[in-house]
Amino acid sequence: xxxxxAHRGYSGxxxxxxxxxxxxxxEAGADGIExxxxxxxxxxxxxxxDELVDRTTDxxxxxxxxxxxxxxxxxxxxxYAGQYGVNPIPTFREYCEFVQxxxxxxxxxxxxxxxxxxxxxxxxWDMIRxxxxxxxxxxxxxNHFTILRMQKIAPQLKYGFLTEAWIIDAGKYCHxxxxxxxxxxxxxLTHEAVRELKQYGLEINTYTVNTEEDARDLxxxxxxxxxxxxxxxxxxxxxxxxxxxxx
Ligand code: G3P
Ligand code: MG
Numbered sequence: 001x002x003x004x005x006a007h008r009g010y011s012g013x014x015x016x017x018x019x020x021x022x023x024x025x026x027e028a029g030a031d032g033i034e035x036x037x038x039x040x041x042x043x044x045x046x047x048x049x050d051e052l053v054d055r056t057t058d059x060x061x062x063x064x065x066x067x068x069x070x071x072x073x074x075x076x077x078x079x080y081a082g083q084y085g086v087n088p089i090p091t092f093r094e095y096c097e098f099v100q101x102x103x104x105x106x107x108x109x110x111x112x113x114x115x116x117x118x119x120x121x122x123x124x125w126d127m128i129r130x131x132x133x134x135x136x137x138x139x140x141x142x143n144h145f146t147i148l149r150m151q152k153i154a155p156q157l158k159y160g161f162l163t164e165a166w167i168i169d170a171g172k173y174c175h176x177x178x179x180x181x182x183x184x185x186x187x188x189l190t191h192e193a194v195r196e197l198k199q200y201g202l203e204i205n206t207y208t209v210n211t212e213e214d215a216r217d218l219x220x221x222x223x224x225x226x227x228x229x230x231x232x233x234x235x236x237x238x239x240x241x242x243x244x245x246x247x
Contacts, residue, residue: 001238001242002218002219002222002223002224002225002226002238003031003032003105003224003225003226004029004030004031004032004225004226004228004231004234004235004238005030005031005032005033005034005105005107005205005225005226005227005228005231006021006022006025006028006030006032006033006034006227006228006229006231007034007207007208007227007228007229008021008034008035008036008049008229009021009022009023009024009025009033009035010022010024010025010028010030010229010230010231010232011229012210012228012229012230013230014077014084015056015076015077015079015080015084015087016049016056016076017035017036017047017048017049017056017076017089017090018076018077018087018088018089018090019087019090019094019095019098020077020084020087022035022090022095022098022099023098025231026102026104028231028232028235029231029232029235030104030231030235031104031105031225032104032105032106032107032225033099033104033105033106033107034106034107034109034207034227035047035095035106035107035108035109036048036049036109036111037092037108037109037110037111037120037124038051038063038064038111038115038117038120039063039064039117039119039120039123040063040064040066040067040068040071041064041065041066041067041068042067042068043119043123044068044091045091045092045093045120045123045124045127046063046068046071046089046090046091046092047089047090047091047092047095048063048076048089049111051063051064051111051114051115053066053071053074053089056076056079057074057075057076057078057089058074058075058078059071059073059074062115064115064117068091071089072088072089073088074088074089075087075088076088076089092124092127093127096127096128096130096131096133097131099131099133099136100131100132100133104136105136105137105138106133106136106137106138107137107138107139107140107160107183107205107225107227108124108137108138108139108140109140109141109162110124110139110140110141110143110146110147110150111141112141112142112143112146113141113142113143116143116146120146121146121149121150121153122153124139124150125150125153125154125157128154128157134156134157137157137158138158138159138160138181138205139157139158139159139160140159140160140161140162140181140183140205141161141162142162142163142164144161144177147159147160147161147177147179148177151178151179158180158181159179159180159181160179160180160181160182160183160203160205161173161174161177161179161181161182161183162183162184163182163183163184163185163188164185165188166188166193167184167188169196170182170184170193170196170197171196171197171198171199171200171202172196172200174197174200174202175200175201175202180201180202180203181202181203181204181205181224182197182202182203182204182205183205183206183207183227184204184206184207185206185207185208186206186207186208186209186214186218186223186226189204189206189218189221189223191221194221194222194223198222203224203225204222204223204224204225205223205224205225205227206218206223206225206226206227207227207228208227208228208229209226209227209228209234210228210229210230210233212233212237215228215233215234215237215238216237216241219237219238219241
């Protein structure tokens with residue numbers, strides 16, 4: 001059965017990568033949450049997508065140049081013009097506290113494609129252990145060296161290679177590196193690509209699936225996880241599919 005993951009939380013309706021968006025994703029019936037992790041100037045893991053705070057907050061500058069106390073003053077929902085009050089950039093710790101007793105799988109995307117954030121792998125692993133989330137996380141990154149580094153530190157966790165490009169022999173590539181999940185842009189998932197990935201026994205977790213038509217197509221192809229901005233929509237597509245197969 002295909003699973004329904006909320007991309008940056010319920011980001012289609014709420015400010016992305018905020019605790020509000022994560023809570024709303026759970027309320028919407030998502031099976032999991034995808035989020036992006038970077039480090040502040042003082043090395044604290046925080047949840048934000050861009051390297052710059054400019055697009056999603058009322059501040060300016062690079063996450064890596066701002067200490068936590070200063071970063072926490074910013075409003076990550078300011079583009080909603082007060083509709084949802086003030087929502088700070090969450091720390092990864094705050095998220096772990098929230099999710100630790102929920103039946104939610106978290107796809108932690110390590111945003112190390114521009115800045116490598118040395119030591120981020122150890123910090124995330126320490127927190128996964130502290131909150132006993134070992135069986136409830138999938139680690140992914142566009143930086144595949146990050147994945148291999150973290151896999152060495154914590155081989156018991158589940159890992160995925162993220163890609164934007166249309167990779168040739170992606171199943172073989174993941175298999176060669178002992179990585180069990182492949183996280184491609186959904187547009188690259190042709191029938192042939194899915195067949196090759198399944199041949200290697202890979203789990204296919206794809207983003208960013210925002211329309212009913214694409215969701216139906218990918219469910220039919222047997223994709224494992226749909227990562228999208230509208231978890232309520234994906235839930236109803238999945239429910240309609242199971243109604244159909246039961247009748
Ligand atoms: O992890 C899936 C997706 O989030 C990757 O792209 O840019 O939205 O982080 P991006
Ligand atoms: Mg992401």
